[in-house]
Amino acid sequence: MILAGSLLLLFLSDGVNSQRNCTYQDVLDHLNLTRHNERYFMTRPVKDYKRHTEVHLEVLLYAILDVVEKEQKFIPYVWSVMRWHNDYISWNPSQFCGIDNVSLPTEILWKPDLTIEEMTEKDKAPPSPYLTINNEGDVEVQNDLVLVSTCRMHIYKFPFDIQSCNLSFKSVIYTAKDIRLLASDNSSEATEWSREVMRTQYEWLFINMKVTTINASDLLSQDIIVYTINMKRRSALYIVNFILPILFFLCLDMASFLISDSSGEKLSFQVTVLLAITVLQLILNDILPSSSNSIPLIAIYCIGIFALMMLSLLETILMMYLTEKDNMQHDDETDKDQRFSGDCNRQGRVNFDNFHAEMQDWTENGCIYNVAAETPAELQSMAIEHNSSTRLVGESHVLEKVSAELREMEKTLTLLLGNRKVDYKSGYWTRVAKRVNKVFFISYVIMVSVFLTVLFLKWNYA
Ligand SMILES: *[C@@H]1O[C@H](CO)[C@@H](O)[C@H](O)[C@H]1NC(C)=O
Ligand SMILES: *[C@@H]1O[C@H](CO)[C@@H](O)[C@H](O)[C@H]1NC(C)=O
Ligand SMILES: *[C@@H]1O[C@H](CO)[C@@H](O)[C@H](O)[C@H]1NC(C)=O
Ligand SMILES: *[C@@H]1O[C@H](CO)[C@@H](O)[C@H](O)[C@H]1NC(C)=O
Numbered sequence: 263m264i265l266a267g268s269l270l271l272l273f274l275s276d277g278v279n280s281q282r283n284c285t286y287q288d289v290l291d292h293l294n295l296t297r298h299n300e301r302y303f304m305t306r307p308v309k310d311y312k313r314h315t316e317v318h319l320e321v322l323l324y325a326i327l328d329v330v331e332k333e334q335k336f337i338p339y340v341w342s343v344m345r346w347h348n349d350y351i352s353w354n355p356s357q358f359c360g361i362d363n364v365s366l367p368t369e370i371l372w373k374p375d376l377t378i379e380e381m382t383e384k385d386k387a388p389p390s391p392y393l394t395i396n397n398e399g400d401v402e403v404q405n406d407l408v409l410v411s412t413c414r415m416h417i418y419k420f421p422f423d424i425q426s427c428n429l430s431f432k433s434v435i436y437t438a439k440d441i442r443l444l445a446s447d448n449s450s451e452a453t454e455w456s457r458e459v460m461r462t463q464y465e466w467l468f469i470n471m472k473v474t475t476i477n478a479s480d481l482l483s484q485d486i487i488v489y490t491i492n493m494k495r496r497s498a499l500y501i502v503n504f505i506l507p508i509l510f511f512l513c514l515d516m517a518s519f520l521i522s523d524s525s526g527e528k529l530s531f532q533v534t535v536l537l538a539i540t541v542l543q544l545i546l547n548d549i550l551p552s553s554s555n556s557i558p559l560i561a562i563y564c565i566g567i568f569a570l571m572m573l574s575l576l577e578t579i580l581m582m583y584l585t586e587k588d589n590m591q592h593d594d595e596t597d598k599d600q601r602f603s604g605d606c607n608r609q610g611r612v613n614f615d616n617f618h619a620e621m622q623d624w625t626e627n628g629c630i631y632n633v634a635a636e637t638p639a640e641l642q643s644m645a646i647e648h649n650s651s652t653r654l655v656g657e658s659h660v661l662e663k664v665s666a667e668l669r670e671m672e673k674t675l676t677l678l679l680g681n682r683k684v685d686y687k688s689g690y691w692t693r694v695a696k697r698v699n700k701v702f703f704i705s706y707v708i709m710v711s712v713f714l715t716v717l718f719l720k721w722n723y724a
């Protein structure tokens with residue numbers, strides 16, 4: 263009997279428990295919310311169709327995963343919350359053990375069909391499987407989205423650029439008559455909270471997130487909420503890997519003015535440096551999109567320095583040409599010398615009488631005295647010795663012999679000393695070349711400094 267009584271008690275208490283409605287299923291039973299109740303998932307849940315549904319949207323930026331300038335692609339990781347009201351849902355928590363919210367599979371309730379205009383690929387991550395309802399009929403859906411979106415990048419100031427990318431949320435089919443969009447956060451809140459939850463920013467520095475609500479002008483258009491994400495590129499790596507090397511190459515190019523013009527080394531050195539710039543230009547081509555209207559400053563920087571280096575290369579070639587010309591002229595003069603050696607000797611004889619008058623001819627004919635003046639002291643003294651001897655003897659054929667000998671010596675000397683001999687002898691064109699070189703170097707330095715100053719000013723302030 264006692265056992266039966268206790269069993270009855272247990273049964274009764276069970277009955278009381280079931281009457282207390284403490285499970286989530288009791289709430290759903292109360293609402294008659296099942297997978298098959300069409301009232302909940304077929305149509306917009308309003309008791310009067312003239313009433314619109316207000317959708318509150320909150321978007322936070324979790325991470326900036328990738329920004330592809332070349333493809334104008336922006337891939338953020340965002341966290342979005344949508345809240346709206348369902349007129350059919352309501353219960354009294356005190357009747358259900360104080361249950362005030364229930365989580366449900368998302369597909370059994372109607373949801374606003376919000377989309378992002380800029381999205382180019384469907385989100386691969388599966389949407390959150392649950393939503394939450396509360397006793398007042400508010401429904402909330404949270405979602406994490408990896409968005410592959412288009413974003414028009416302005417790379418004019420690359421790598422010191424600031425990009426702003428839009429994420430525009432709007433309904434696909436519902437007009438303002440049915441759905442009004444409201445942003446839960448204002449810009450400062452969205453920025454602050456995004457900054458708090460931000461995990462990774464790739465090569466970017468998140469500046470802020472601006473929230474703009476575009477209200478529909480009439481009931482047939484749609485509300486749009488635009489989240490504008492502003493971010494700044496971390497340029498340190500680009501400076502180290504790109505801008506500085508080019509600058510160093512420019513310095514090398516300037517330093518090459520210290521290399522002697524006559525040897526081919528300067529030319530090959532400058533060509534090498536020029537080629538190095540070309541390599542960097544190729545890398546740049548991989549980064550920047552070809553669709554930009556204005557040429558990016560970094561491309562101007564590259565091509566400008568390339569042009570400057572090319573100019574200095576051309577100048578080197580000119581220098582070499584001029585020096586070569588001098589050489590050839592000298593060879594011509596040597597030939598002329600041979601032809602007019604008689605004249606030379608005559609002049610040699612009279613040069614003490616009217617030195618000044620004959621000076622002009624002397625240099626023009628380039629006879630051996632001129633040469634002797636430039637040759638080493640040993641040779642010079644020899645020439646003088648020969649001179650005096652010829653004057654003493656006064657016989658032109660002897661002098662001819664001597665001068666031929668001298669020329670022979672000079673030739674062997676030229677061969678021995680190689681190209682350095684050319685430096686040593688500064689003919690007319692070599693002197694011109696030297697002057698041009700000096701003037702060019704000064705104007706080159708000025709051009710480089712003006713170019714770099716203007717460019718860096720533009721980079722910073724334009
Ligand atoms: C439990 O729910 C049923 C049906 O919804 C209701 O009749 C009953 O009063 C509820 N019980 C309590 C204790 O609130
Ligand atoms: C609950 O919904 C089902 C399916 O729509 C329907 O057949 C049933 O009558 C509803 N029950 C109540 C109490 O509304
Ligand atoms: C949902 O209910 C649980 C327990 O009743 C409570 O702890 C939680 O804060 C509620 N959540 C919301 C969003 O109201
Ligand atoms: C982003 O949205 C703002 C506000 O609507 C607009 O002014 C701006 O032009 C948009 N930017 C882009 C890149 O579409």
Ligand SMILES: *[C@@H]1O[C@H](CO)[C@@H](O)[C@H](O)[C@H]1NC(C)=O
Pocket residue numbers: 448449450451
């Ligand atoms: C944003 O909202 C917060 C709190 O609601 C408020 O204190 C702040 O002034 C608002 N900022 C702007 C720019 O409206």
Ligand SMILES: *[C@@H]1O[C@H](CO)[C@@H](O)[C@H](O)[C@H]1NC(C)=O
Pocket residue numbers: 442475476477
């Ligand atoms: C859009 O409408 C909401 C209320 O419906 C209002 O709070 C908001 O200021 C409006 N925005 C603009 C830009 O007019």
